[in-house]
Amino acid sequence: MPSLLVDRTDEVRELRRLAHSNKPELALLTGRRRVGKTYLLTHAWEEERLFLYTASRTTAAINRRQLLSDFAAWSGTEIQSEDHPTWRSMFNLLLDVAGQLREEYPVVLVLDEFQYLTDTSDGAADVASELNAAWERQKGVPPILLVLAGSAIGTMEALAGGGGPLYGRFSWHHKLRPFNYVYASEMTPFPDLRDRALAYGVFGGTPRYLASLNIQKSLASNIIRLMIRPGGEVRQSVETALDQEDGLRDVSKYRAIVHAIATGSTVRNEIAQQTGLGNDTGLIHKLNGLIDLGYIEIRRNIDARPREAVRYAVSDPAFRFHQKFVEPAASIIERYTPERAWETSIAARVDTYMGLTFEKMAGQAYDHLADRLGVPLVREWGRWEGTDQAGRSLEIDLLAELVDGRMLSGAVKWNREPVSGKLHWDHMDMLQRAAHAGRKWAYRALEPGAVVVYVAAGGFTPDFDAAVEGTEQQIVRFGLEEMYAV
Secondary structure: OOOOOOOOHHHHHHHHHHHOOOOOEEEEEEOOOOOOHHHHHHHOOOOOEEEEEEOOOOOHHHHHHHHHHHHHHHHOOOOOHHHOOOHHHHHHHHHHHHHHHOOOOOEEEEEEOHHHHOOOOOHHHHHHHHHHHHHHOOOOOOOOEEEEEEOOHHHHHHHHOOOOOOOOOOOEEEEOOOOOHHHHHHHOOOOOHHHHHHHHHHHOOOHHHHOOOOOOOOHHHHHHHHHHOOOOHHHHHHHHHHHHOOOOOOHHHHHHHHHHHHOOOOOHHHHHHHHOOOOOHHHHHHHHHHHHHOOEEEEOEOOOOOOOOOEEEEOOHHHHHHHHHHOOOHHHHHHOOHHHHHHHHHHHHHHHHHHHHHHHHHHHHHHHHHHHHOOOOEEEEEEEEEEOOOOOEEEEEEEEEEOOOOEEEEEEEOOOOOEOOHHHHHHHHHHHHHHHOOOHHHHHHOOOOOEEEEEEOOOEOHHHHHHHOOOOOEEEEEOHHHHOOO
């Protein structure tokens, strides 16, 4: 596998397997912009013969002519575009010529940004229907791999869904996601582990954003240059990302929703009031669209009832950072300098901002370290916020059921100084208060053998060991050194 690829091992394995299966294979790859789809598809194969065409936002006729021209140059075949005036005739040609070349090498055809092949809103399904007809023709399809890829996630996945024109045709259907903190750090290997974590907290796991960083410079200078400065590469990408997502109409409303959530309006009624949108099915549709694209997420208590109001959070760290710091400081940045804005209104607040991101990193770290730590896997990560019987606040950072049936709870601290045993006592006190309030998960979290996870960026003091000694629960603890251990 090419060494230039970070992560994506499973994806490359599947794509190479399909290319060598000796039968016709269709694959579908989706994912939002800048997540690395095209990079993966241009680096997944080494010895195979690859043709990749990226459709552009133009007319169907122009795309078809350009695709035929590029394919003719790639295959060495003389092709007259006027001889192939329909998508079906063009697909028949591509499959026939690729099949002839397959005798010498495994052949892979990639149609990237497939949704742009047509110039109508629902035309992707029509083009896919023509592809399906070519795929079904009586004389059969040669043993090649044809990959359809696109960033219009809803449109692309509808092709494979029930009733879609290619339903049941795909041998592999995958949604490419941003890196977790482990793989993001391979692109941001700052010597200081704290800087690696902060880089993930600011730029997230989007490969294109991470590729912009210069690790020869300080993290602060990278943040100022890329995220704060007007015209900064990542700042521009974040500010225009929603405009470039296909299928989002009235983008200003989506942008308003993200801003409302980032600034504290986390339930649907609050979001409606903050944005001026109706609290109706239209808002639900927009929220679900942002969830599908990975910009926001639902945060529910682990024992939430079906009708209980859900809370939303901005899941993309780069969007969170921009909404939390850059947008509110826009006037300061314009009047003074990005450096001044960083020093006076952003730098001192970043540690507080990192709390939510570090909780996510803690869950990712547990999954990453599970075999090394000798702990069971998690079914699904969650958390819990609420009050006890006396109305006092309760917050459990990590809460999950393990595959062996036990309960896991945990506390996460983005700290600079080592934490003492007080962290353990406070956590156990919250579990006991939750149990007294009738929370069933809390009883299970207090049972002997239940797993308790403590994650502290700044490490632990010696008296922490004394505090947890003799505890009936299984204690797991780690900090940045363990999280970034090779």
